[in-house]
Amino acid sequence: MTHPVGNPNFSGAKMPAFDTLVSRHARAAFLLEQLAGDLWEELNRMRVDTSPAPRVRTLAQRVRTQTTELQTRQTRVHHMQKTGDGAQLCTVEGTFWKLPEDAVPTPVPGQPPPTDPVELSIELWDANLLPRAGRLRPDGTPFSPKEDAVLSWIAAHRESIIAEARKWNISPQAIAAAIAWEAMENVKGIPTGMLAGTGVGTEVKNASFGPGKVHVDFPLVNQIENRGYLPRRAVWEREKILKSDEGSIRYIAAIMGAYSKVTDDKAKGHYNIRYDVPMLTQLYQGSDLEQWEAALARRRASNDWGKLDPQNPMALWSQRNQAFLDAALPKDPWKVDPEPATPVRPPGPPAPPSSPSTTPVPRTRPSPTPPWNN
Template identity: 70%
Template sequence: MSYPVGNPNFSGVQQPAFDHLVSRHGRAAFVLEQLAGDLWWELQRLNVDTSPAMRLRTLAQRVRSQATELQTRQSRVHAMQRQRSGAKLCTPGSIYWELPETAVPTPQPGHPPPTDPAKLSIELWDANLLPRAGRKRSDGTPFSPEEDAVLSWMAAHRESIIAEARKWNISPQAIAAAIAWEAMENVKGIPANQIAGSGIGSIVKKASFGPGKVHVGAPLVNQVEERGYLPRRTVRERESLLTSDEGSIQYIAGIMGAFSKVTEDRGKGHYNIRYDVPMLTQLYQGRDLAQWEADLDERAREGRLGEKLVPGNSMPQWAMRNQEFLNAAVPLRPWKTEPTPPQPIPPAVPQPSPGLSPTPRSAP
């Protein structure tokens, strides 16, 4: 893109918009490839002309080539960010990284990625488009290909994860744990983003979208919106927003912020789970706000407030076993002083218009 103040010699990218573009382009290439294959098999099974599938495959190859080139440029930008090198231009609205055409080697069309795809759930499959750094644990053993790919995705979205966690005063590691567990432990191959925006979440109650697999029609999402942690949206609007990485991060952070506040209020000050990653993921995976309020009220009636909260779901158990992975992704507490979260403002309830009087007047 051109520099916003009109320098004709500037060639660069705007972050994080460029990461979103690369992510969406890679996901589109994957879906087109899958559709081309599925269509070819169906046409072959019906013993009819398969040329439509071949044309779709040609389009998919073109999009894949473009996605590969974008990914190469993205690698260059991320390298500059890590090394704090290269020209960075700041404006009141955005940050731009200079990326001259000569600085980016153009890959050969049709060449596969340099590594085999990691086995990740569909919503984070585009982590395979990011370079893997060959990260290692403290004992020198390497992270798995899946872990390394997810850590690259986390690095690309680190600023957004920390910013949303800071907004609601929760640990960034809780957001990272939810996304990583869903990507590596709850692997799904159904490309749900093909039907995003169709309103399918109104029919399929467990329909989920985006990193972290937020369920668009679940009571939890409605409760969080009704209490003002997130804007009130229709199911279709949620689906579209949650297919973006940033939208999913916002929803996960808002949900965990709501659980933290409920725990403080209904727990009468006995509990603070804002940096308790296992408990935040426990609630994210297995409860809604009303259920958790009922659980805490029951504890209060039975005189058990103050008893230790013990997470038992699979997501928090995984988080407790993989602390080193989470430490490599984002810090547990990136600030010295806890930020003050904003007061959630529930949406106003529209008042009915008085209109005309329903009682007819008597004739004079």
């Protein structure tokens, strides 16, 4: 982005507009890649000329290359913002961070190109279709190809994650941590998405769908819906919703928002977990709202308000990987914490888990791994 009011030799980035530009570019590259594959399959099925599909793929590769360059610049700007280093140009239109055109590095020797797939859980395998920007940690060492691929996926979904985090006033890093841990540490190769919408979640124990692996028939998702954080849905509807990336993000954010609200209500003045990423991931991975309410009630009864000590695998991973989370999303991106949305409880008694729902089926998906008792 050039300076809008004068110097033709100035090259820089205005934030957060540059973040939005990079996110949309990454998303466009992914969608074009997806379109090329879908188009080839459809044309091949019809036994007609498939040459348009490779042309779309070539366009996708061009956009991917541009995205990689933009992401490299984005990493630099974020580092400059964090450290205060780098030249700034302040104008009435905002602050521009100077980025020389020669700042784009060559690929790191020995680093596999984006076409080499890394081992990720099936629900995030499409991160292999996104460019890897060769991101660096604050100490200058590179993230692993697997981490870089997941960071690209998070960048492509940045707007959705931040919007849902803002809605419930929670840290966007907590959503990213849940998705990243499930993708890199809890690797599954079974394409359950093929069964979405069949109601398999009522038959298969621990059936989960989408980024973050939300369990479609656990008590937690029923509690979230019955308390009005999301519309009531039958299991088969949840499966179809959770098959989409945006759906999973929406469910994860609502779950973490509900835990935060329970904590505000039951432990006001003692705990606030809205930006406590390890605690949000601890609860997401292994509890439900009623278990957490009971745990807080026990603490109140014994007047035991000691420090919360998250210890499950996802929470511990979040503590160890702060550099990854900082590269993914800001922990607290707003100057003033937003007012969380107010849940609207649906009328009537709670819907049985497997009953049909009259709610139109959106495009979404999530919920945690086995129960954890505090």
